[in-house]
Amino acid sequence: MIPTTQQLNKLKDKYPAGSVVKLLAMDDLQAPPAGTIGIVTGVDDIGDILVDWETGSHLKLIYGQDKWEVIKWTASKKN
Secondary structure, three states, X not given: OOOXXXXXXXXXXXXXXXXXXXXXXXXXXXXXXXXXXXXXEEEOOOOOEEEEEOOOOOOOEOOOOOEEEEEEOOOOOOO
């Protein structure tokens, strides 16, 4: 399901570039191990969260499917 413009803007506000995330679970054979740290680089047009993982991987987080936690917000995060 493609998010509405309003939903997409909320995701971009919630996960601004530069935020630090920790992977809890990802259902993908190429996924980094749970506990891997990554830096959010943006949110794409279908609402996936783009991440540069410390392992060198660039797999996206899928909102509503993958599990992660934010361990550091950037100063640009809006509430």
